[in-house]
Amino acid sequence: MLPCPVCWNNQEKNLCVLDQRLLPWEVSFIFCNTCEDVAQAIESLAVRGAPAIGVAAAYGVALGARKGKLEVERAIERLSRTRPTAVNLFWALDRMSQIAAGTEEEKLFSCLLNEAHAIREEDIAINRQIGTLGQSLLPRDGIVLTHCNAGSLATAGYGTALGVIRAAREHGKNIKVYADETRPVFQGARLTAWELLEEGFDVTVICDNMAGALMQKQAVAAVLVGADRIALNGDTANKIGTYSLAILARYHSVPFYVVAPTSTIDKEACEGSCIEIEERDGSEVREPAGHPLIPESFPVWNPAFDVTPHTLIQAIVTEKGVLTPPFLEKIIDI
Template sequence: MEDHIRFDDARQELHLLDQRLLPTEERIVVCRTVAEVIAALRTMVVRGAPAIGVTAGFGAVLALARLVEQAPGTPWQTAYAQALDLLAHARPTAVNLHWAVERMRRCWQQHSQLSAAELLPRMLDEAHAMQREDVATCRALGQAGQHVLADGQTVMTHCNAGALATAGYGTALGVIRAAVEAGKHIRVIANETRPFLQGARLTAWELQRDHIPVTVACDNACALLMGRGMVDAVVVGADRIAANGDTANKIGTCGVAMLAQAFAIPFYVAAPLSTIDVQTADGSAIPIEERPADEVRQLGGRPVCPEGVPVYNFAFDVTPARYITGIITEKGILQPPFTASIAAALSARA
């Protein structure tokens, strides 16, 4: 599935599958301005670190397109720089957002002599290239990671790190898809992932469409399932990986990793190299987004908490590197100690 993020070049519109409504309704949100893209990111119309990055690339295109519509000769550079800054700060935790905006900014700087109208097709080409590259990266990542899964195994995953969280194919689900494509019989346990239920709503939806056996489990069932020998491996995605391997992912991931270690179950993180933030030394420096309390207070629009009771709604937590068996990337599987393997992988890419 690669059509959930689609840019209409002729109309200069970004079409996003509204992930808030899945699996019961498939509706497209159309964005024509950078403000609408920022709103879509913040309200989780689109989510997942690589998908956020690709969406931001097209957001940068829309910001410039609207400036092109101004009267010829109108100064635009300052306004465009400000629009990119706002886009880069739409959400704090996923490093791919900042990475994508900076890539678009570099494209602008490389063609700084051009007018806004002349620059627009260059920026559009760059955004499309980013989208194509993300799909290719996910497929390469899947091939690199499928070898950690054996025929007949059951894999647990947390949140949604599938096609919906990327430009297509997925990271954690990309590993599972590649294993299935290699002829292995793989079953998946998708943790429901409270409070936004990405596992129950999105991961199960994707896997069912691909005819990959999937069972949804309550988040609180992890210890029971692992203790009964019902989980052979855990594969999750990531929103940011620090230079030492500490990994930010959906809230609850750290607990799953700790349980996996307690039950001697391998725990893998699947993410492209672009998700690694070498400027962040360790997980303590990763900003953790806190989302609206009503996401916890309500379920299906109905209140489930007494009125006035405070709520903690941190969207992510950080899994220390010591709980991670390996980090699956498009360039292979990074092994502990991650400070060295991450540095070597990024140096080889450069």
């Protein structure tokens, strides 16, 4: 059984976070006692994946509530500065803010903690619904290519893109998975491969630049990716390299599916150009996994995400249905 990526420790009254920086070599946990602990866990990628970030942030606000409403406001402001692209973060913070605004001081911690629990449980249920709907897009037997990690580790449990693969197996389907390594942090190689192998899936890791050769050589049934933010027109921000994969899929006539909860939709972003793209420290490229690759003096550009235009997406799978182009009206409807 996979360890829980974000869980409340009821005995110690703190948040237990699986340290994903150490996987697959070591299964270790971080115990967050304050909002600042949670913020640092998010910024350092100890916890990652848009839904998991939202869940962790909700618990971070609850931890701040121990010191009253002023500290809740400070917690929300601090957590909002951790990762700019993942919209689930801001969705969860807004939800916690609304609960805090209508709650008396003496009940603040318990009410916010209950809301964080609800966000976590809802995420798991939503992921299972997404999986059930999405698996219908996959054949009885086939090859699926994934990018980054959109699995149990990136959510409260079960996963989005990998949840579709899990649901496919539950429906008796035989799916072979190829996982892009996903440079520069290697979430596909370290995390996707690890969690699928732990559950007995047939999975093979490939370098990011091998995806085109795979599609040329093998009959790939689909590309499944998660999302960190979806604009109203369907443009999707996801881990860097997703856009290139979508272009390759289009050239090779491979269906390209985005899998995400509706909380990932940004109703304020009319198109992809409105999405802020996080740029991370160049050390992730210069020293992948802590091993020096290129000199410190070499300039590096390290965007964490790119935007895939909606014209390259065959469907967006949500808990409220499988959306097909044109996306705008359908996204607004849900």
